[in-house]
Each structure stands twice: as C-alpha cells, then as structure tokens.
Amino acid sequence: MARVVVDVMLKPEILDPQGRAVQGALGRLGLVGVASVRQGKRFEIELEGELDDALRARLEELAGSLLSNPVIEDYVIREAATQGAPA
Amino acid sequence: MARVVVDVMLKPEILDPQGRAVQGALGRLGLVGVASVRQGKRFEIELEGELDDALRARLEELAGSLLSNPVIEDYVIREAATQGAPA
Numbered sequence: 370m371a372r373v374v375v376d377v378m379l380k381p382e383i384l385d386p387q388g389r390a391v392q393g394a395l396g397r398l399g400l401v402g403v404a405s406v407r408q409g410k411r412f413e414i415e416l417e418g419e420l421d422d423a424l425r426a427r428l429e430e431l432a433g434s435l436l437s438n439p440v441i442e443d444y445v446i447r448e449a450a451t452q453g454a455p456a
Numbered sequence: 457m458a459r460v461v462v463d464v465m466l467k468p469e470i471l472d473p474q475g476r477a478v479q480g481a482l483g484r485l486g487l488v489g490v491a492s493v494r495q496g497k498r499f500e501i502e503l504e505g506e507l508d509d510a511l512r513a514r515l516e517e518l519a520g521s522l523l524s525n526p527v528i529e530d531y532v533i534r535e536a537a538t539q540g541a542p543a
C-alpha cells in the first residue's frame with residue numbers, strides 16, 4: 370500500500386489572484402511581513418499495491434495532464450509515509 | 457526569508473466528491489489499483505523575515521480560521537526550504 374502526494378502549483382510566472390487575495394487577508398488579520406502567497410492543489414493518492422516503475426510512469430503522465438494544466442501549472446510527485454500526518 | 461507551506465485537507469470522515477471524481481478518472485485513464493484520492497489545498501507563504509514563535513502562533517491561528525474551515529478541514533504547517541522545488 371503506497372501513498373503518493375501530488376502537489377500542483379501555478380508556474381512562478383503566472384499571476385495568482387487567489388493567492389494575492391489570501392495575502393491581503395493575512396495582512397489585514399495581523400500577519401505582518403508576508404512577501405507572497407501562492408495557492409495550489411494537493412492530491413493524496415492511495416494505491417492498493419506498491420509504486421513500481423510502470424505505475425510511476427503512468428502517474429507522471431496523468432499528473433501532467435489530468436491533475437494539472439501543463440500550460441500554467443507545475444506538479445511535483447512524491448511518495449509519502451503510508452500512515453499518519455500529511456508529508 | 458522563511459518559506460512556510462500550509463496543507464489543508466478535508467478531515468478523513470468528510471466525503472470528498474472531488475477526490476472521488478479524480479479517482480474515477482484516473483481509473484478510466486489506465487491507472488489501476490487506486491484505493492482512494494483526496495484533494496486539498498496547498499498554500500506557499502513567503503515571509504520577509506524569519507519565522508519566530510510569535511509569527512508562528514499567529515500563523516497557526518490564521519491557518520485554522522482563514523485558510524481552512526475547522527469544521528471540515530485539517531491543516532498542517534511546515535517550514536520549507538527557501539528556494540527550489542516545493543517541499
């Protein structure tokens with residue numbers, strides 16, 4: 370049983386109005402000194418078996434097409450601890 | 457300059473229809489053996505200074521109120537490497 374985390378974030382050169390809104394709100398609510406906020410998506414995928422090379426290759430393909438929009442987003446795939454807190 | 461990542465996920469007991477839809481799509485697109493998918497949010501926050509105890513406490517408060525809905529979501533805060541790939 371493997372657990373895979375895929376983080377999808379807007380590419381650095383893409384404006385993130387949602388992140389800017391959060392940044393403004395954090396400032397108004399008293400968190401000073403916030404230089405920037407970017408908001409993205411996080412997918413936690415549990416697999417029934419282990420993460421072998423074939424599965425990893427297919428997951429890479431799908432992370433770059435289904436889970437993210439390659440025109441504006443980057444993704445990072447990593448294997449996480451199977452149980453407990455998010456890694 | 458500190459970089460903080462806040463991951464916000466639905467609590468385990470809360471149904472995640474968006475994650476279920478992604479799980480179904482992954483299966484249809486040829487990724488077999490996916491036991492579950494949960495989708496959440498990821499915030500990357502860059503601070504102008506260092507993350508001291510006072511700032512961390514305020515950030516904890518805001519992560520539990522502004523960035524997440526404590527009724528249905530859990531959050532995890534961690535300090536990340538300042539530069540490079542998402543941690």
